[in-house]
Amino acid sequence: xxxxxxxxxxxxxxxxxxxxxxxxxxxxxxxxxxxxxxxxxxxxxxxxxxxxxxxxxxxxxxxxxxx
Numbered sequence: 794x795x796x797x798x799x800x801x802x803x804x805x806x807x808x809x810x811x812x813x814x815x816x817x818x819x820x821x822x823x824x825x826x827x828x829x830x831x832x833x834x835x836x837x838x839x840x841x842x843x844x845x846x847x848x849x850x851x852x853x854x855x856x857x858x859x860x
Contacts, residue, residue, distance in 0.1 A: 797822040797824070797825065798825055798828055798844050799824055800817075800818070800824050802815060802824060802828070803817075803825075803827040803828050804826035806827075806828055806831065807827050807828065807830075807831060807845040807846070808844075808845075808846070809827070809845060809846050809849070810846065813845075813846045813849050813850065814848050816850065816852075816853040819853070820849070820853060820856065822849065822852075824849055827845055827849075828847050830842065830848060832844070836859060
């Protein structure tokens with residue numbers, strides 16, 4: 794059985810700041826989702842994906858505008 798990633802693992806692998814991690818937690822984004830949303834290394838295979846930190850910020854600001 795695979796070990797579930799923790800927020801610490803996700804922070805390290807996604808290169809997130811403390812502020813971005815707090816935003817992700819407030820949004821309810823799980824560590825597995827953060828790690829899954831890392832774009833491919835070359836960027837050519839998945840050009841539509843933002844860096845996880847940018848993605849979190851966009852979601853957070855979009856959600857706070859609506860509230």
